[in-house]
Amino acid sequence: MDRRPLAIPAYRRLWIASVIAAVGGSFSALAVPTQLFTLTGSSAAVGVSAVVSLVALVVSALCGGVLADAMDRRWLLVxxxxxxxxxxxxxxxxxxLDLRSVLVLLALVACQGLSYGAIMAAMGAAVPRVVPADLLAAANGLSSLVRYSGSVVGPLLAGALIPVVGLDTLYLSDTLALLVVAWSVFRLPPLPPQPPAPAPTPVSPVGRPFSVGRSVAARRSMxxxxxxxxxxxxxxxxxxALIGVDLAAMVFGAPWALYPELAQREFEGPVGGGLQLGVLYASxxxxVFxxxxxxxxxxxxxxxxxLMASAALVWGATVVLLGLAPQLWLAAAALLAGGGVNFVLSTFRRSISQANTDDALRGRIEGSMTVVTVGGPQIANVVHGVAGAAWGARWAISVGGVLTILAVAGIIRAVPHLWEYDASQPAEPRPCSG
Known part of the structure; x- marks a missing residue:
């Protein structure tokens, strides 16, 4: 691993906090759906909680991005x-207390989404303030490793611990972990808002000058x-172009919704799950790890x-291979490779975005990127579910991979600067004036 950013005390605190949050603070990701299903006996209730969480997270990411540009990011994170x-x-x-109230659970799920959205937007805006530009890729690589690892390890531990210690103990563990995270963030140096970088005011695509001066922005509504x-x-x-590549890779090339059908009908797995389904989800x-x-x-x-664009193209190819794979081991190999290239894609997508955004707007851009990152897979579930029902899982997956390749290739052709982008060269002029 490229551990250079960990030599920076402020980033090291952020990273350690993210490790604690990713594992010790992620038990509720499994505990909440488990409790909802136990209370209602309905998967629909679990689906409703996912929608509630998504809506709250999207709203909070956008509003949190505005706050991250208007106040000390350390205090927003705290x-x-x-x-x-x-x-x-x-x-x-x-x-x-064994309240057994679905409404209380859903209200807490909404609060969880609101908190997560603000954390994601503020964290993405804070990292470039504590890490120099030449270490952004390394820092984002370390952060991605923690995020993906925690999303696997946390639920696995929760699944093993629920029958042993109960749901209330897992929730208490999450509480204590987040208190430690809040303390770690509190020890960061101040990260107050900075004025926009001075630059000539350009003309926006609609022909009007674009300006977000701090004094003007401060008087405007959220x-x-x-x-x-x-x-x-x-x-x-x-x-x-970054958003376009990200959406193409996620919407066309994220066939998670078709894994159960693929496992059961194509790889002869048992109804309701089994080894085949587990292999597909784990690969x-x-x-990534x-x-x-x-x-x-x-x-x-x-x-x-x-590197980012190439990773997106290779991801499309691995999805095609997944759709055509005649045996489970080949499908697993395709997903294993796909996870690896997606790690590269997400690392450099965030690094390019952070390096080419004025700090005065970085919170808002990170909030927008968070919406794309969270919303893309949800759209993919709908698209692939409908396509799979119409054409079958193999065709839907394979066509999605081809569309990913074509869409990314089209974006590269339309915006050649994406392919040519070199982190050692100055960022393109900032369309922002003081």
Whole structure:
């Protein structure tokens, strides 16, 4: 691994906090759906909680991005992590008292989504303030490794511990872990808002000058500041291209919804799950983790754009291979490779975005990117579910992989700067004036 960013005390605190949150603070990811299903006996209730969490997270990521540009990001992170700790404390209390209230659970799920959205937006905006530009790729690689590892290890531990210690103990563990995270974030140096970098005011795509001066932004409503962020985003072809590649890879090339059908009908797995389904779900995160352990091989590279775009193209090819794989081991190999290239894609996508965004708007851009990252897989579940029902799992997966390749190739052709982007060269002019 490229461990250079860990030599920076502020980043090291952030990273250790993320490790604690990813494992010790992620038990509720499995505990909440388990409790809801136990209370209602209905998967529909679990689905409703997912929708509630998603809506809350999207709203919070966008609003949290505005706040991250208007206040000290350290205090925003402390407040958001503190709110998440209070949410987990609420989950612990309701489980310990055996309230058995679905409405209370859903309200706490909404609070969880609100806290997570603000944390994601603020964290993405805070990292470039504590890590120099030449270490952004390494820092994002370390953060991605923790995030993906925690999403696997946390639920696995929770599944093993639920019958032993009960749901209330898991919620209490999450609460204590988030209190430790809040303390770690509190010890960061101040991260106050910075004025926009001085630069000539360009003309936006709609022909009007674009400006987000701090004194002007301070007098505007949250909606107005949010719109400033969107105007900034869509005035930057490179940032739009990043979103396009990310959406193409996730919407066309994320066939998670078809795994149960693929496992049962194509690889002769038992109804309701089994080894085949487990192999399909485990192979992708295993690939992410494996490449994350050797991230130092590529994080020192400078051609971030070519690496990101190439990773997206290879991801499309692995999805095609998954759809055509006649045997389970070949499908697992395709997903293992796909997880690895997606680690590369996400690492450089975030690094390019952070390096090419004025710090005065970085929170809002990170909030927008969070919406894409979270919303893309949800759209993919709908698209692949409908396509799988119409054409069958193999055809839907294979066509999705081909569409990913074609879409990414089209974006590279339309925005050649994405492929040519070199992290050692100055960022493109910032469309933002003081």
């Amino acid at each position: 407040a958001a992590n503190g709110a998440l700790a209070l949410t987990y404390a609420g989950l612990w209390v309701q489980a310990a 909606l107005g500041q949010l719109l400033d962020g969107f105007r900034y985003l869509f005035s930057r072809r490179l940032l739009v 992708y995160p295993a690939g 494996a490449v994350g352990l050797v991230s130092g091989v590529f994080t020192r590279a400078r051609r971030h754009g070519a």
